[in-house]
Amino acid sequence: MIRKWIEAMRLRTLPVSIAGVLAGCGCAVWQGSFSPIPALQCLLFALSAQIASNFGNEYYDFKNGVDRKGREGFRRGVTEGDISPRSMKYATFAMLGLAAIIGCSMLIFGGLWLIPIGCAILLFALAYSTGPYPLSHHGLGDITVIVFFGIIPVTLTCYLQTGNWNNLTTILCTAIAIGMLAANVLIVNNYRDMDDDKAVGKRTTVVIFGRRVMGYVYLLSGIIAMTIMLPLWMQLPLWALIVPLIYLFLHTATWYRMTHSDGAALNPILGRTAINLLLFTMLLLATFIIDSRYI
DSSP states (O other), X not given: OHHHHHHHHTGGGTHXXXXXXXXXXXXXXXXXXXXXXXXXXXXXXXXXXXHHHHHHHHHHHHHTTXXXXXXXXXXXXXXXXXXXXXXXXXXXXXXXXXXXXXXXXXXXXXXXXXXXXXXXXXXXHHHTTOSSXXXXXXXXXXXXXXXXXXXXXXXXXXXXXXXXXXXXXXXXXXXHHHHHHHHHHHHHHHHHHHHHHHHTTOBOHHHHHOHHHHHHHHHHHHHHHHHHTXXXXXXXXXXXXXXXXXXXXXXXXXXXXXXXOOGGGGHHHHHHHHHHHHHXXXXXXXXXXHHHHHO
16 A cells, blocks of 8 residues: 555656755855755655645546546556545645645745745645646646746745845746756656547647647757756856756757657656756756855
């Protein structure tokens, strides 16, 4: 049973949450400030909110008849009968409660203005899959991922450690880039599920524009993301350019595999896309640490 719950957490997607926090920590280090407590709080909040969203997606997609047995994607515990719908519903709100508790502890470092942002994040965790206008059903999942897995975690993780908005333009460009790379994970997911989604009327961007177009969007997202970060690259030593070059090499190789795969063969591509993002943010953090020591 524990294994079924771990599968429901969708561990292959969790690097997306970790990456946003790591990038924010990197920006804080770059400004000469790092505080482990708020950094850990941001990480735990991000992970618990994403797990809540994953649980909610599984529960509400089952409840709304979107999922079916034997689908191409990862095994869905509720749909396959491994986990009861009631248990998944309770688990969803339990994780949301945990995220809320962690979020409240972050007020010590950020202040009361974090409350509406935290509420928006938790609302998004549910609105992605349910409500009067589920975001994932209407082609809005990609843009919300850019906001909630890129812009918000990177900027807030940085702010909670530095206490200021210095270099906001550069940090915001970095945050948008991270969000675009995170959205690529969703593109692979929807690329794989296009036929299933189309059959139940779920209009993801891949259903709307087709696999061919979104395949190129996936490729261009990585290239554009590295270009958007130009204000940052210009402020780092020349050797730092090895970081985007490494990412683009891995990204292009993953894109090629994605566009030459289908069905369950795309599951490892989804995980690889998330790992590419995580590796990029780890290299970026290392670059910030090295650069800050030699300034």
